[in-house]
Amino acid sequence: MTDRIQPAEGPRRYLEVLWRRKWFIIVALVVIPAAVVTVSLRQPTRYSATARMMAQSQSPSISVAVGTNLGLSQPNERELQTLASFAVTREIATRAAKDLGWADAPAGLMKKVTAEADPSADVINVTAEWRTPEGAADLANAFARQFLLWRQETLQKSLDDAIVQLDERISATRAGSAERTALVERRGQLEVLKPLVSGGLTIGEAAQPPTTPSSPKPLRDTAVAVAAALVLGSGLAFLREALDVRLHSAREIAERISLPVLAEVPEFRRRRQGPGRLIVLDDPRSPGAESYRFLRTNLEFVNFNHDVRTIVVTSPLPSQGKSTTIANLAIALLDAGKRVAVVDADLRRPSLHRTFEVGNTRGVSSVVSGAVRLREGVQRLSFNSSVPVGTPAPISARRSVKVTTLAEGPDGSGTEGGADAQEQQMRRRELVLLPSGPLPPNPGEMVGSRQFGKALQDLGAVADYVLVDAPPMFAVGDTAAMAPWVDGLLVVLRLEETTADTIRHVEDFLARTPTRALGVVITGVRRPSRGKYYYAD
16 A cells, blocks of 8 residues: 555644744734834823722611601612713713813813723722823712712702692692691601712722823733734735645645655755756765655656656746756666666757756757767766765766767776776766757657657667656647657656646646656755655555
């Protein structure tokens, strides 16, 4: 049973998105708290104080005074809310300003005071904000005090109105009658009740000058800003991820493509890029060189029947690493003792002659056109081990080039025997290279011709693997044209440049191509996952 990439679990996928889009969160965490703290520190200092008015029942004391129960009780929840809404009005503000001796306008004072009912505790909280602690406490107490007086005056006025009505009824009643006696008694009770009425509220706790300002609070504002920045940054990260059609991990590519992922090649350091740099040769202990050896091993697994000898390597778009993959894979196969031939069939933008630093006066175009024979167009490159491993050096310092026929041995003598030949073979890694040659006007016809197929067949007769560098499959039709002459196809996909649409188009292309698709190589991986390479079913 073969291994495949398993779908990432939800939390892990979310963490991957957040890590990939971390700059959205970082910028939000820097900009938003900085702006909030700046605004907070520039605000004037304010202090707040609260006076607590407590609701109370008046029935017991009044009943004792008047000798009867008048049915007065403490306000219920709805009445408490109604009373709180009248605690901050223009009349109360005018009374409070006069009480404090302040010249502030009532409208301005009303903006500094709030009243909220707490039905669960039968309390009305009057909170005032001012630029000094003492001013905040005085303002809260003044509003509470004047509201109680207003409430008391309102109730007493109601009693005065009731007494006036009783006086009218008494004057209209016959003297000495029982009705007149009852009305007079009732009027007496109301006269006694007037000074006892407090409106059902009393100041339970007067406001005290606060010791710390209520605003600004930089620490609190910063904490809120950080929380908001995390939410906003994460939201922007997921929004950007939803709008981004690119695939950002080898796992995502493997989940969408039906081909096995044969290797994940990490991003090379800048000094290792460019023509003439072969990481398998220059730094064989690096993760990049190791990834190409994984590719070589997995290619052997895919080709377990050894029926694939000629392999075309292509990519959907240019600059995705197919030529670099061919060159390094060829060296890795040579290290495993394989006989390898490399053909640069990209007759539009060839690059292998620059990679191996050889001439390009003769090659595929010369052989296909009949200008030269195949044995005259190929070059044998012997890679010596005299340069210490890990020493940066050009390819020319590591290899020697000799134009020979395909039947000759590495020393040109035509013999492979003898101790000297065996020793030389151990020191050398020899590669057969057929460069592109001069660029022809009809590259698509050349790579689709029988002459080209015959050249690949002849190279396959003397090599275990023939690696063919083809132009990008979406740019031109050269890859499809040479499909009848190859045994397998390898697709190179570059991370961060591959989208779900790219995968779909690759699948469509492979479905129309008779060549066997061996797998994909993912390049540009930032953190290669060793051991996570996948084989065909």
